[in-house]
Amino acid sequence: MMEIIYRTDIIPETSQIIDLYESSGINRPTRDAERISRMYSNSNLIVTAWHKDKLVGIARSLTDFCYCCYLSDLAVRKEYQSKGIGKKLIELTKNIIGEQTSLILLSAQSAMDYYPKIGFEKIENGFIIKRVK
Numbered sequence: 001m002m003e004i005i006y007r008t009d010i011i012p013e014t015s016q017i018i019d020l021y022e023s024s025g026i027n028r029p030t031r032d033a034e035r036i037s038r039m040y041s042n043s044n045l046i047v048t049a050w051h052k053d054k055l056v057g058i059a060r061s062l063t064d065f066c067y068c069c070y071l072s073d074l075a076v077r078k079e080y081q082s083k084g085i086g087k088k089l090i091e092l093t094k095n096i097i098g099e100q101t102s103l104i105l106l107s108a109q110s111a112m113d114y115y116p117k118i119g120f121e122k123i124e125n126g127f128i129i130k131r132v133k
Helices: 014-024 033-041 085-097
Strands: 004-007 045-051 054-063 068-076 102-104
Touching: 004 085, 014 033, 014 054, 014 068, 045 085, 054 085, 068 085, 085 102
Parallel strands: 068 102
Antiparallel strands: 004 045, 045 054, 054 068
8 A cells, every 4th residue: 555645834835836737637728827826825724745756636625714714726636646645634634623613615517426425515605707818
């Protein structure tokens, strides 16, 4: 069994994040390294999963640590998916934000069946103003 190390004390290099995103299938602006870098420098809760020195999973959130937390990115490398890494990243995020804090996310269409399996409840009372690009 492979040993996965989870960390909350590091922001990976932008190139590592882009490589992970491209491997995972998540739709993010990976051709714009400066934007990816800004996404991370402006986030305040990042949980990472490592296999040896390889970034294999990441959960990126924006939170106030007392009322709400927006899980904006959850990505796991394709070859590491279905091993419980995404579930563990969410569990660690929930442990850090505490029971008083709601965990909210927008799901990609392809992941709509995944989130209910790991304890998320589908909501019907949300709204969005979509980004231009």
